[in-house]
Amino acid sequence: MPTALITGITGQDGxxxxxxxxxxxxxxxxxxxxxxxxxxxxxxxxxxxxxxVQGDLQDQGSLLSLLEEYKPGEVxxxxxxxxxxxxxxxxxxxxxxxxxxxxxLLEAIRFVNPKIRFYQxxxxxxxxxxxEVPQKEDTPFYPRSPYGVAKVYGHWITVNYRESFDMFATSxxxxxxxxPRRGLEFVTRKISxxxxxxxxxxxxELRLGNLESQRxxxxxxxxxxxxxxxxxxxxxxxxxxxxxxxxxxxEFCEIAFSHVGLDYKEFVxxxxxxxxxxxxxLLISDPSKARKxxxxxxxxxxxxLVTMMVDSDLARLKQG
Numbered sequence: 099m100p101t102a103l104i105t106g107i108t109g110q111d112g113x114x115x116x117x118x119x120x121x122x123x124x125x126x127x128x129x130x131x132x133x134x135x136x137x138x139x140x141x142x143x144x145x146x147x148x149x150x151v152q153g154d155l156q157d158q159g160s161l162l163s164l165l166e167e168y169k170p171g172e173v174x175x176x177x178x179x180x181x182x183x184x185x186x187x188x189x190x191x192x193x194x195x196x197x198x199x200x201x202x203l204l205e206a207i208r209f210v211n212p213k214i215r216f217y218q219x220x221x222x223x224x225x226x227x228x229x230e231v232p233q234k235e236d237t238p239f240y241p242r243s244p245y246g247v248a249k250v251y252g253h254w255i256t257v258n259y260r261e262s263f264d265m266f267a268t269s270x271x272x273x274x275x276x277x278p279r280r281g282l283e284f285v286t287r288k289i290s291x292x293x294x295x296x297x298x299x300x301x302x303e304l305r306l307g308n309l310e311s312q313r314x315x316x317x318x319x320x321x322x323x324x325x326x327x328x329x330x331x332x333x334x335x336x337x338x339x340x341x342x343x344x345x346x347x348x349e350f351c352e353i354a355f356s357h358v359g360l361d362y363k364e365f366v367x368x369x370x371x372x373x374x375x376x377x378x379x380l381l382i383s384d385p386s387k388a389r390k391x392x393x394x395x396x397x398x399x400x401x402x403l404v405t406m407m408v409d410s411d412l413a414r415l416k417q418g
Contacts, residue, residue: 101125103170105203106177107150110279111219113140115174115322120147122326127168129153129177132160140279155199161206165214172329174217175203178249182223183283185245196248197255204259204267215266215329218256221249222273222314222340222381232384235271235336253336260334268328273314273340273383275321276403278410285347286315289354290407294415296365297358303365307372309348314340314382317398317406327392340383341396353404358412 102119106112107128116126126148128141138145149168153160155177165173178196179185185192200218207214225233226242241247253269260267280287285306292304316339324339348362355362388394398406 099123099125100172101127101168101170102172102174103127103129103164103168104174104176105129105153105155106175106219107148108137108140109176110140110277110281110318111176111275111322111325112174113144113279114277114319115176115325116141116144116148118322118326120144125149127151127164127170129164131177155195155202158202158206161203162210165206165210169211170214172215172217173203173207174219174325174329175200176219178219178252179245182243182245185243185248189244192244193248193251196245197251200252201255204255204265208259208263208265212263212265215334216256216259216268217325217329218252218267218269219325220253220256220269220271220336221246222271222383224250224253224271225381228380231380232342232382233338234384235338235387257336266329266334268331268334269336270325270328271336271338272321272324273316273338273381275316275318275339276407277318278407279318280407286350286404286407287411289347289350290404291411292365293354293358293360293408294411296355297360297412298415300415303367304351305367305369305372306347306351307369309351309366309368310346312344312346312380312382314342314344315350315400315403316341316396317403320396320398324388324392324394327394331391335391337388337392338383338385339388339394340385341400342383342385343400344380344382345400350404353401354408357405357408 179192223246227240276286295301351362
């Protein structure tokens with residue numbers, strides 16, 4: 099039975115990846131940051147099937163100990179301070195976790211067992227003020243937030259360890275991927291949750307920032323399969339993962355509200371408080387390399403993703 103270690107196990111991607119690996123017969127070890135309570139809502143249904151341990155990307159010693167004890171063949175680094183607005187409020191913390199944390203983990207792997215296959219969760223936010231449309235693996239980076247800057251560092255240190263130490267270090271440049279497990283602070287989940295609450299009479303408006311902001315949105319459950327496929331290749335590489343389609347926040351609202359028989363124009367209020375200090379431009383992926391090399395295709399459409407999230411929030415709120 100192969101063993102995989104996942105940092106950020108309690109997050110959206112960590113939970114979907116853990117489910118996928120369990121189905122494939124892996125022993126899954128999930129790393130959660132040290133705190134008084136571990137938030138395990140997303141993985142509570144699989145807690146009996148996985149091992150959850152404490153560790154921290156800010157603590158080199160904890161990473162060394164985990165690798166020595168559990169001897170994973172694959173390591174997926176999904177942990178990060180990943181909310182872009184928070185990266186403006188806590189830029190140094192974001193850099194320490196999201197950037198230097200990658201170095202600490204790679205260095206721990208190099209010390210314990212350089213044959214471990216490593217996946218780094220890179221981000222489309224690295225492209226930021228885009229220099230070409232669509233964005234592919236060799237598109238130059240121009241990040242527009244402390245989070246994007248930190249992810250660029252994490253990406254390039256992964257490439258450096260691959261080339262310098264002949265390590266199987268792969269970087270997946272994932273465009274926005276959402277699901278019913280997305281945090282409520284993210285705009286897609288903020289919309290789906292508000293639509294459900296408005297439909298049930300629990301609130302009367304939804305305040306958002308730039309409705310014209312466009313993103314390449316896919317389903318997180320599809321994207322974790324691409325992560326796994328990357329570590330099954332003969333050679334490590336970088337891959338852009340996305341749908342190749344772009345949609346505006348306004349379109350997301352339109353589909354979400356109409357799904358429950360409402361008109362978004364009657365409930366959505368634009369609020370400058372939610373605008374970014376520096377907005378990213380048109381983020382749209384060119385995933386042709388992944389489709390050819392990994393034979394990966396997204397299975398869930400944009401409309402299916404939106405309605406899935408609304409239905410999930412409706413069901414959750416009705417229960418309780």
